Amino acid sequence: MTRGFVLGKFMPPHAGHVHLIETARRLVDQLTVLVCWLPDDPIPGPQRLQWMSELFPDCRVIGHDAVVPQAPEDHPDFWPIWRDIVKAAHPEPIDRLFAGEVYGQRLAAEVGATEFILVGPRLFPDVSGAAVRAEPWTHWDVLPTPVRPHFARKICLHGPESTGKSVLAPRLARHFDTLWVPEYGRVHCALNGLDLDAAGLTLIADTQRAMTEAARPWCNRRLIVDTDALTTAAWSIMLLGEAPATIPLRPDADHYLLFDVDVPWADDGTRYFPAAADRRRFMVACEEVLARAGARWTLISGAWEERFDKAVAAIEAIDAP
Incomplete structure (x- = not known):
């Protein structure tokens, strides 16, 4: 030998x-x-x-x-x-x-x-x-595939429902020639209904995190993520009154784009809160979890096309590692 x-x-x-x-x-x-x-x-x-x-x-x-x-x-x-x-x-x-x-x-x-x-x-x-x-x-x-996640930047689209996250996520991924991770909560609710408890919300948060980490080695410098556990924590506040301890309030992304509620609400069959007061309360919950987690974030507001331009500018402004 x-x-x-x-x-x-x-x-x-x-x-x-x-x-x-x-x-x-x-x-x-x-x-x-x-x-x-x-x-x-x-x-x-x-x-x-x-x-x-x-x-x-x-x-x-x-x-x-x-x-x-x-x-x-x-x-x-x-x-x-x-x-x-x-x-x-x-x-x-x-x-x-x-x-x-x-x-x-x-x-x-x-x-x-x-x-x-x-x-x-x-x-x-x-x-x-x-x-x-x-x-x-x-x-x-x-860089070999196992090393790339260390230097990749994870960008999370965060905010209340019906603010453009799921529409803009694939568009932003195409713009930056990279991948995007879809929102698991939408799939979960389509399969299991809208009646969510702490266990269901925790499963959504855990699955979203697992999907994201599994995708990270395949991204091109940036990974666009349509919601993460902090978004699920905000959902928990809306649905249960608080975020369960099983959803840790820590940033899973390098930067968050917080989408404002200054656009019309649209029903797609998996949404909960059409009332303006509830949408504003949801927005407050989304800001609250970002603050409690100590996350870095940028507010994205305005008309639909304006949101895309602002999101691109915010992502480009994030320093490379």
Whole structure:
């Protein structure tokens, strides 16, 4: 059996890392990947360990979180320290050590690897972890699917019924060339009727959250969501007088577009509150849950077409990560 070894920070993993490791996997029977991190890294180490484990399930992926020198000039015992780290992670003899940089040659010699393989020239020469962190949306195409949700922005259309959310969600998704997640509550009520209790509302909130998180890896930089658990909490206030404890008041989106009730109400068979006073009360409930959750939000009002233009402007104003 031939054994290989790769180490790195993978902060975050990108196409260059994937190419390196996929190359190594084809040249050994067993590959160990050591993911190293420090406590103040801009992307938490356990998150990177999870990404790498998901990306390479047939590799032995190990994390290392001790505070140790990062370069030979940092400590006179740099190489003995890292020899011990590699030995602990890979107690068996290393047949082939792989790296995308020439530093790997010295590391291979220090740990007694039989061969050093420099995977180069780099397939993606302009891609680095620092470049990706600085402009993740610019480098979106080189981010592996499990990594994209970390840098995606989730935009939730929030507000009372009959304010244009479900009409504008797919239109906004088309405008931004991305996906949208439909409102589960509408489907639930169409199937089960309009008589909702705390259990039914909690199921709606939980299902909406699950649908959204399942869609997030497939979006293009932004994900448009037609309502979320905070919207369901506002519904709970309207229907039950309060939001049940089973619907936590925390923001699930990066930004909320709160749609005002200054447009006509229309009955589509799954709506409850045509009266102007109830619509205003619903609007207050929607603002209340945003405030209690500490969410970031923008008010969207005006005629139908004006709403689209305001929503586009609000989404474009949200800073990229």
